[in-house]
Amino acid sequence: MGRKVPTQVHHAATRLIQGKLLSQPPLWYNAVAQFPPLPLPPRQAVKRSAFDLPTGAQAKAEWANSKDAAETSSTGVERLRREAKPKTMPIVYLEDKVRRRFFLDHPFEAFRPRSLVEQRQLALEHPVQGKEWTRLRQRGRNPNSEDCINFAVSLHLHHNLPLSQAYRTACQQYAALRSEHTVASHIAYLEAKAYGAVFSPSSSEIRRGFELEEQSLKRWNNETDQSADAQLLASKRWKPVVEKRVEDVGGWTRGEDYVHKYKSGQPPTYAPPNPSL
Template sequence: MVRRVATQVHKQASRLLRGEYLKARPAWFQAVLDHPPLPLPARAPPARIGDDRPKKVSSLRPQDPKVLPIIYIEDEIRRQFFRDHPFEAFRPTTLTEGGAIRDEHPIRGKAWIRLRQRGRNPSPEDCILFVVNLHKYHDYSLNQAYITAVAQFRSLRSEHHIATLVGATEAEQHGAQFGLTQTEIIFNKETEALETWAKKREADISAAANRKRWRAIIERHGPISEFTKGREYVRLWKEGVRPDYSPVLTASAMDAAEEDVNFAPPFSEGS
């Protein structure tokens, strides 16, 4: 299909209806006829000089339109707030909306003069909106509004933290038992991981010992003599002295037998 300009779509549809290529009017046809799109601006012809040579038209052509940056004051305040309070970003929150978007809080505008009016445990978004409200409706400068809102936010957070600690202490005094905190759970997981490393090291040591079990282990008895490259062995052979390894092999068995004899229990008188 030939590509059409947006301002000519309804004209093309009219031609298709007259030629009976379209059996019925599209749903948008009458609305476009009632409110036709704006025509495109006409292009200016290139400027020419006396010798009919084209002049440089780079400066005469309109510049390409550029979208201006969209800046909201809430974004600047939010960026500064989380730069000053980075741990507020770790607090759990939900991004899921319910069946309908929640209505705007009734306390707003000039009636909103203190952050406590939105609750004793405000969220970062409440503090950001309070800064904007002070700046718009109470003639505060942006810097002064931010300082005022942050000071109230910190005081409310401190009150909530102290009240939580006192409530937990009172509950423990009355016999309440709380589970492990998230920090303790993480420490326990780290301890378990370190114990697995120790078990792995023990397993590696036992595996290395098993591999060495079948290696030849030579036990030397007596003083270590100087290496003579076999000359001492040949001399003893010529003199008729034969090496005897039986004492070394049977020493352990003989020692065990002597121990059995020495520590044998005496016979009873009736035997």
């Protein structure tokens, strides 16, 4: 099917329906007929005539239409007649603006761990919303950075506070709650130690996993060393056993006896093998 202009698509569908080439209208037919698309190009600028140009520009327009201007670059008149290209408006969310300011003021909050794993069901929104949300503590005593940002936006939208004042109020309450949580956690730690609790460095699951891995590697190294020692000991157990005869025991003759026997044609004598080996 050839390419169609968007404003002519529903007209083509109407002709297909009248010609019984389509048994029933498409699902989008009524919506497009009721709300037709905009003509192309949208927001097309109207070209200005030479009579409507500013003072002194009419002569420039006449020169631009002449043959001499064909070989030159574009003039100011051509720039005025050029169609304006449509530009999309930037999409800006107020939360992004507050979030950018928050992490500039609190850079270490970006290092605070957070879980990004989604559960089977999406978490429901907190019941405290809108004008009912007047204190950050209503969302809990241990808020995170997103709670502070949403609270600042809520104060600005629902309580008619300036954005700077809403942001300052949210940050002050956030700092107070974080400080309260830190002091309470430290006191709970001291209280637990007073009752005999022992907090080892391997209290976290990640650290415990690292220690188990190190123990298994050490055990593997010990087993490898033990197997190497066992092989060396087994190789030392098997030694060649040579029986000494009486005639072989004597002083060192510098090989003269062996040469004398060789020249005289005496066969060499060897000890019989030991059947016990």
